[in-house]
Amino acid sequence: MFGYLFILLFLYLPVYVFAKNRATALQNLNHIHLKIFFTLTxxxxxxxxxxxPDNLREIHSSVVVCTHLSYLDPILLVSLFKKQKTIVKHTFFKVPIFGWFLKNYGYISSGSDTMMGAAMINNLEDIKQHLSSGGVLFVFPEGTRSRDGSLSPFNKGVFTIARYCNAPLKLILIRGTNKLFQPGHFLFHTQEHNEIELRLIGSLNPDYKSKDFSIAALADETRKIFEEKIDHLKSDNKGD
Structure with missing residues (x-):
């Protein structure tokens, strides 16, 4: 693991040193690297x-809200989006070398020191600029991987970010990644028949300036769309 990270560090250093827009350049390099990773996978x-679907790769200037089943989910999304930011569990930033990569990609820690006060305002402004330049912010509002495919409670912070940035929401349902790389396991299940599927199940363009707008209502609407699609797919599977 650390040997692999050292190799990446060696490859990424020239970009880190010479790129004018370091975060964007590193995001692009990471995107290419993970496209190669999935080609090998x-x-x-x-x-x-x-x-x-190809239309997923065309998403831009949006907050992408996703279900979460496996550690494969974020790296799969990075392989789809050239300019990407995400919110990462704060403990990962403490991992040697890996944390350095996360910070220099421009990714955001979920830790309280970066989600409050002046630091949070700086993060919001960075995200707003990132989205306006065509990038995406992909997030997992459940905050953790689902072990059984059911939805955990949604963190409303992502919807606050979307309102601040006046950004549309794209809702992506992820399926099958947990069968290839299961939570609690360290090896890929390469010999099992499986399908990894990403579906764009909804697009929301809230009127954030409306006096009737509510963060809680937007979170509930988003969750309802996911629940209805998951229930529909379960019904289809039972019918088969």
């Missing part, structure tokens, strides 16, 4: 099929 796990 497809060869190593030929029984896993991928169903990812």
């Amino acid at each position: 497809k060869r190593l796990a030929p029984k896993t099929k991928y169903n990812i």
Whole structure:
């Protein structure tokens, strides 16, 4: 693991030193690196099929709200979006080398020291500028991986960010990543038949300036869309 990170550090250092916009350049390099990673993964796990519509790659200037099943989810999304930011569990920033990468990608720690006061305002302004330049912010409002596919309670912080940035929401349902790389396991399940699917199940363009706008109502509406789609897919599977 650390040897792999050292190799990445060696490859990324020239970009870190010479790029005019360091975070954007590193995000792009990470995007390319993880596209290659998934190309290799497809060869190593030929029984896993991928169903990812091209229109997902065209999403820009949006907050992308996703379900969360596996550690594969964020790196899969990075492989789709050239300019990307996300909110990462604060403990990952403490991991040697890996934390350095996260910080220099421009990713945001979920720790209280970065989500309050002046630091939070700076983060919001960075996100707003990132979105206005065509980037995406992808987030997992559950905050943790689901072990059974059901939805955990949503953190409303993402909807506060979307309002601050006046950004549309794109809702993506992720399926199958937990079968290839299961929570609690360290090895890929390469010999099982599986399908990894990403679906754009909704697009929301809230009127943030309306006197009737509510963060809680937007969170509830978003969650309802996910719940209805998950229930519908479960019904289809039972019918099969």
